[in-house]
Amino acid sequence: MNLTITDVRLTPILVADPPLLNTQGVHQPYTPRLIVEVETADGVTGVGETYGDTKYLELARPFASKLIGRQVGDLNGLFTVADQMAVDSSRVSGQVDVGGLRGVQTADKLRLSVVSGFEVACLDALGKALGLPVHALLGGKLRDAVEYSAYLFYKWASHPEGVVSEKDDWGAAVDPAGVVEQARLFTERYGFKSFKLKGGVFPPDEEIAAVRALAEAFPGHPLRLDPNGAWSVSTSLKVAAELGDVLEYLEDPALGTAAMAEVSAGTDVPLATNMCVTTFAEIKEAFARDAVQVVLSDHHYWGGLRNTQQLAAICRTFGVGVSMHSNTHLGISLAAMTHVASTVPNLHHACDSHYPWQSEDVLSERLTFEDGAVKVSDAPGLGVELDREKLEFLHRRWLDDDGSLRERDDAAAMRVAEPGWVTPGVPRW
Numbered sequence: 001m002n003l004t005i006t007d008v009r010l011t012p013i014l015v016a017d018p019p020l021l022n023t024q025g026v027h028q029p030y031t032p033r034l035i036v037e038v039e040t041a042d043g044v045t046g047v048g049e050t051y052g053d054t055k056y057l058e059l060a061r062p063f064a065s066k067l068i069g070r071q072v073g074d075l076n077g078l079f080t081v082a083d084q085m086a087v088d089s090s091r092v093s094g095q096v097d098v099g100g101l102r103g104v105q106t107a108d109k110l111r112l113s114v115v116s117g118f119e120v121a122c123l124d125a126l127g128k129a130l131g132l133p134v135h136a137l138l139g140g141k142l143r144d145a146v147e148y149s150a151y152l153f154y155k156w157a158s159h160p161e162g163v164v165s166e167k168d169d170w171g172a173a174v175d176p177a178g179v180v181e182q183a184r185l186f187t188e189r190y191g192f193k194s195f196k197l198k199g200g201v202f203p204p205d206e207e208i209a210a211v212r213a214l215a216e217a218f219p220g221h222p223l224r225l226d227p228n229g230a231w232s233v234s235t236s237l238k239v240a241a242e243l244g245d246v247l248e249y250l251e252d253p254a255l256g257t258a259a260m261a262e263v264s265a266g267t268d269v270p271l272a273t274n275m276c277v278t279t280f281a282e283i284k285e286a287f288a289r290d291a292v293q294v295v296l297s298d299h300h301y302w303g304g305l306r307n308t309q310q311l312a313a314i315c316r317t318f319g320v321g322v323s324m325h326s327n328t329h330l331g332i333s334l335a336a337m338t339h340v341a342s343t344v345p346n347l348h349h350a351c352d353s354h355y356p357w358q359s360e361d362v363l364s365e366r367l368t369f370e371d372g373a374v375k376v377s378d379a380p381g382l383g384v385e386l387d388r389e390k391l392e393f394l395h396r397r398w399l400d401d402d403g404s405l406r407e408r409d410d411a412a413a414m415r416v417a418e419p420g421w422v423t424p425g426v427p428r429w
């Protein structure tokens, strides 16, 4: 068996996204993703997926060229390559973008997101070569299915007039009744049992009313509200007081560890985050201050599946919960999330997934949710198959784009409907 990497292919694509609202604006009609393929000397190909904005591509291209000749099983070596690139390149070093929905975007975190796409592709190739599923390479699954929550969004019926986009059949959701109707569709279509509402869009009282309506329509089901840090400490405490009896947790009510610690000190409602604990370096302060009770790993920016396991072990050590965050993603990432989640012993909350919002994929067969869960595949590798025609179609869309959609920019998308819109300052309420 020859596990030497002989080829690496990077395919940037644009995938359809519905007009989902968040505190920064609205999703663009198409979102960039990057599909990674690594091929071994024996002709085994592994696939990975990560964020696809230009700043990720600029890191992925030189990274890819450094992998030729390395072993597909040398997963630790991926980080050595990344560290070397950090030393060699000052191009993006120190670049920070405070206030994104994925926490502070440092150059290191961008690099880790790139590494994760390659790590998943290498694990997929290694698993295929050895005839083992990815979960077995990670130590073995502890459950046969991984539970996901319905990810509810305030949403327009369609993208603004004149914007080229795909149609969706979810309808609008801009008030409590619309949110409940959307939740009903989610349960009918996928059987989800817990619900997360993306907040920070309307004044908190309206979002409180929406969560109350969900609690009435789905009594006893776990509920979460995530305004992406849009609230002040006092607003967060008010929401916690009003919804404490129905919330499983409140996700990133206020921005940053200091504000989260203040909220945490004033409520018994557990706080979850994918914004203030997004790197290993951020753990110590957040845990020492008891700022969060649940960390949501995004395996992309945490640097892959094995780093996610390490995060879970640290959380376990400190008695902090762990679950998984998601952004717009396709089936390769859902498969990767499912494999790693199946190996985490302390997974006590359903994971997040945007997947139901994605009508397009690069797989020949989409992954499915049954009773709100994805079955853990025992097929070699990730257990998914790339459909080259679909990949080519979505890549063609990326090639044909004039550049305006190659960076995800929810504020720019909002300006089409509301000229003059700027991402509101924090706290918004």
Ligand SMILES: O=C([O-])[C@@H](O)[C@@H](O)[C@H](O)[C@@H](O)C(=O)[O-]
Binding pocket: 020, 021, 022, 101, 102, 198, 226, 228, 274, 325, 326, 327, 328
């Ligand atoms: O897609 C969105 O609008 C989400 O708000 C996403 O950008 C966040 O990263 C995320 O899902 C979250 O839980 O914060």
Ligand SMILES: [Mg+2]
Binding pocket: 226, 228, 251, 252, 273, 274, 275, 325
């Ligand atoms: Mg969140």
